[in-house]
Amino acid sequence: MNRLTNKRILLGVTGGIAAYKSADLVRRLQDDGADVRVVMTESAQEFITPLTLQALSNHPVHLDLLDTETESVMGHIELARWADVVLIAPATADFMARLTGGHGDDLLTTICLAAECGVMVAPAMNQAMWAKQSTQQNTLLLKQRGIALLEPDVGLQACGETGAGRLMDVADIVTAVASLFKSTSLAGRHVVVTAGPTQEAIDPVRFISNHSSGKQGYALALAAIEAGARVTLISGPTNVAAPDRATVVNVRSADEMLEAVMSSVSDADIFIGVAAVADFRPASVETQKIKKSGGSVMTLSLVQNPDILKTVANLESRPFTVGFAAETENLMEYARTKLTAKNLDMIIANNIADTSIGFNSDHNETTVIIRTITEQGTRITEAHQPKMSKENLSRKLIELIAEQLAEA
Numbered sequence: 001m002n003r004l005t006n007k008r009i010l011l012g013v014t015g016g017i018a019a020y021k022s023a024d025l026v027r028r029l030q031d032d033g034a035d036v037r038v039v040m041t042e043s044a045q046e047f048i049t050p051l052t053l054q055a056l057s058n059h060p061v062h063l064d065l066l067d068t069e070t071e072s073v074m075g076h077i078e079l080a081r082w083a084d085v086v087l088i089a090p091a092t093a094d095f096m097a098r099l100t101g102g103h104g105d106d107l108l109t110t111i112c113l114a115a116e117c118g119v120m121v122a123p124a125m126n127q128a129m130w131a132k133q134s135t136q137q138n139t140l141l142l143k144q145r146g147i148a149l150l151e152p153d154v155g156l157q158a159c160g161e162t163g164a165g166r167l168m169d170v171a172d173i174v175t176a177v178a179s180l181f182k183s184t185s186l187a188g189r190h191v192v193v194t195a196g197p198t199q200e201a202i203d204p205v206r207f208i209s210n211h212s213s214g215k216q217g218y219a220l221a222l223a224a225i226e227a228g229a230r231v232t233l234i235s236g237p238t239n240v241a242a243p244d245r246a247t248v249v250n251v252r253s254a255d256e257m258l259e260a261v262m263s264s265v266s267d268a269d270i271f272i273g274v275a276a277v278a279d280f281r282p283a284s285v286e287t288q289k290i291k292k293s294g295g296s297v298m299t300l301s302l303v304q305n306p307d308i309l310k311t312v313a314n315l316e317s318r319p320f321t322v323g324f325a326a327e328t329e330n331l332m333e334y335a336r337t338k339l340t341a342k343n344l345d346m347i348i349a350n351n352i353a354d355t356s357i358g359f360n361s362d363h364n365e366t367t368v369i370i371r372t373i374t375e376q377g378t379r380i381t382e383a384h385q386p387k388m389s390k391e392n393l394s395r396k397l398i399e400l401i402a403e404q405l406a407e408a
């Protein structure tokens with residue numbers, strides 16, 4: 001069973017005897033489906049060569065913070081954003097002290113500072129070093145700050161002593177990483193997600209469409225599956241691979257999408273409309289290819305498409321309904337209006353005028369607006385989500401949706 005398919009793991013290797021075990025760790029993480037990139041401290045390179053880890057991970061190993069060439073390709077911020085989790089194994093006592101102190105004096109500590117994903121630390125050191133009050137206090141502080149501490153094993157050590165301080169067994173580290181992605185927040189729930197663009201036919205060879213890639217919708221479907229939900233993914237034409245465990249319904253036009261949504265939404269707990277549904281379609285579809293004859297201007301009559309999101313949000317027995325507002329201007333104003341006008345529970349506003357996020361990009365930066373209707377009235381809350389991978393954003397959104405559902 002591949003527990004880490006589609007997961008990006010940034011493995012930090014620091015300078016301890018157990019650094020040789022990181023070679024095995026790279027392989028085991030990959031065997032479980034993960035994409036692994038490696039960052040090494042200067043000391044780590046005295047224990048195992050970057051070449052070994054480069055050959056095993058199939059990617060260049062990242063070594064320096066102040067490397068102008070690397071910074072322009074994949075610098076510390078990019079690496080931190082790329083990762084779904086930063087795993088430091090083995091972690092030296094000194095590295096843990098630097099992490100506790102909030103240092104950013106090398107590539108790995110700086111990545112940890114910049115990381116908005118989970119950070120896991122697997123210490124390995126001599127038993128006396130591990131037992132030392134300073135190390136124990138650092139361990140406690142790191143745990144209090146939400147860093148996952150993979151407690152060292154007890155046993156015979158490289159130095160000949162016996163005690164606690166051996167790197168956690170590599171197979172157990174892989175299991176701990178996998179468990180980070182497991183959530184049961186949507187167990188037993190049915191989630192319907194729409195994704196991608198729609199294509200509105202003009203004639204047998206032409207259509208009107210948009211630039212939606214489907215990446216955000218597919219990432220949300222995957223995050224919902226990871227959270228234990230049964231997922232129906234209704235998708236317009238995309239080039240994105242669908243998650244294994246989703247029931248996928250492929251459609252082309254807005255009409256087809258509406259039909260598919262209506263036949264699956266009746267038992268849905270959550271509906272997430274990510275698809276960029278064309279607002280208009282040609283009034284009639286020509287049965288034969290339109291020829292160039294008849295002057296240099298061609299007029300196309302368009303009629304409005306059904307509003308899928310609004311239709312679902314206004315059903316008598318409606319699921320928790322989430323929409324996206326992809327706008328090029330007046331983002332927040334349009335998003336707030338859409339939230340209320342369409343009777344949504346949540347809207348995710350993203351600025352598609354910025355090409356580094358939104359359509360086609362692997363990243364997104366959004367503001368989530370939540371509308372809660374209580375006996376005291378309607379409450380609107382807004383939460384900004386900084387730029388991050390669409391996968392990480394999806395996990396955050398799914399947890400936010402699950403929290404809302406739990407409170408309802």
Ligand SMILES: Cc1cc2nc3c(=O)[nH]c(=O)nc-3n(C[C@H](O)[C@H](O)[C@H](O)COP(=O)(O)O)c2cc1C
Pocket residue numbers: 013014015016017018041042043044091092093094095124125126129
């Ligand atoms: C042979 C040798 C083995 C070492 N093994 C460890 C170890 O297992 N754990 C540890 O915390 N430090 C160990 N150290 C000390 C670290 O290498 C040292 O603190 C170094 O500065 C850590 O750098 P880094 O955290 O940037 O990788 C060892 C040092 C030597 C010379």
